[in-house]
Amino acid sequence: MSEFDIELDTSGMNCPLPVLKARKALSAMTTGQRLHLIVTDPGANKDIPAFCKMTGNSLLETNELDGKIHFFLEKG
Amino acid sequence: MAKKLAIIASKGTLDGAYPPFILASTAAALGFEVKIFFTFYGLQLLKKELSLKVSPLGNPAMPMPVPIPSIVQVIPGLEWFATWMMKRKLKTKGVASVEELRDICVESGVELIACQMTVDLFDFKNEDFIEGISSGGAATFLEFSSEADTTLYI
Numbered sequence: 332m333s334e335f336d337i338e339l340d341t342s343g344m345n346c347p348l349p350v351l352k353a354r355k356a357l358s359a360m361t362t363g364q365r366l367h368l369i370v371t372d373p374g375a376n377k378d379i380p381a382f383c384k385m386t387g388n389s390l391l392e393t394n395e396l397d398g399k400i401h402f403f404l405e406k407g
Numbered sequence: 408m409a410k411k412l413a414i415i416a417s418k419g420t421l422d423g424a425y426p427p428f429i430l431a432s433t434a435a436a437l438g439f440e441v442k443i444f445f446t447f448y449g450l451q452l453l454k455k456e457l458s459l460k461v462s463p464l465g466n467p468a469m470p471m472p473v474p475i476p477s478i479v480q481v482i483p484g485l486e487w488f489a490t491w492m493m494k495r496k497l498k499t500k501g502v503a504s505v506e507e508l509r510d511i512c513v514e515s516g517v518e519l520i521a522c523q524m525t526v527d528l529f530d531f532k533n534e535d536f537i538e539g540i541s542s543g544g545a546a547t548f549l550e551f552s553s554e555a556d557t558t559l560y561i
Contacts, residue, residue: 345502345503346429347436347503348502350436351432351433351436372501
């Protein structure tokens, strides 16, 4: 598992809350810092990459473990 | 330059409230400039106290625990029951409330515009609505939508 600066667990939350919470967390971070985002909403598999693409943040790694999706984002 | 999203919100039901607020809050998170123009029943979404309902009447696509014939759906209390059921379901599935999404829209700078003609038509008063909204007409919306990347009528 990658290293990160901030962890955000959105387990149980549904669309669009994971994206909105991720945006809020990233806006409080500095460029180059990493966010570990945990999501149970299966739609996030497409939504988080789309979010990263449109906001200039990098999606470094994605893995699924026990029904939870773990995203590692680097603030751009 | 930021992308732009223009939305017309014309529905005032609980289920009709979700699409404009979900798309607007998400677009704002993606860096869009967003304006929602509330017209006709959509004005209900700007009220300070929201009492949005969902009705199975005239909506054959609404999933119900048991099939309820249309003639029975006019019984008083059924709309209340359907609304209660929908709200409970939204909560258990981790879906944000309409109020929560609307707050996020306001916080993230989404411009909420009340259609002046329909405000007058229904005799609504400014004090009925939440703070920080503006008002405008068809030209106000079209000026923004003419430059928008995405325009939606909901």
